[in-house]
Amino acid sequence: KTGVTLEKILVTHGHLDHCGQAGVLAKELGVPIEGPQEEDRFWIAQLDDDGPRWNMEAHTFEPDRWLEDGDKVTVGELELDVVHCPGHTPGHVIFHHEPSKFAMVGDVLFQNGIGRWDFPRGNLDDLVHSITQKLWPLGDDVTFVPGHGPVSTFGQERLTNPYVSDEAIKRGLPV
Secondary structure, three states: OOOOOOOOEEEEOHHHHHHOOHHHHHHHOOOOOEEOOHHHHHHHOOOHHHHHOOOOOOOOOOOEEOOOOOEEEEEEEEEEEEEEEOOOOOOOEEEEEEEHHHEEEEEEEEEEEEEOOOOOOOOHHHHHHHHHHHHHHOOOEEEEEEOOOOEEHHHHHHOOOOOHHHHHHHHHHOO
């Protein structure tokens, strides 16, 4: 209806609320799936079992392309940088478009929060490292869309996020 042409599905990580229907949608639309990083294969492999456990419909699939840190993906005429950001899940990736100072970060970072690390193979140290050593260097002026909740900027989170602000890191994490 809007004239948009879907060309691919990008997956940040293997949790069912983010990719449980990716395979079904890809087949229906005839488009490929790119992402996440292959360390999330075990999450995707258990989608058929996780769906009923969480009262959601979810189906296992195989991405057409597993992504690695430093890869590029194209969407239309845009080229997005892939940054591997483990911690919430081991194979979590984010997509960054440097020219527009924009990132899609999945469940790594939220406005005033960070992703959970208490799932299998999640790791708080890895998550904090991903945020402070991989996201923050992209620039304070980067606007990000998280997997849940409102948008923010990396700069705002460096000032106010109770988990990963510069001040919180100096004091030690409040978790």
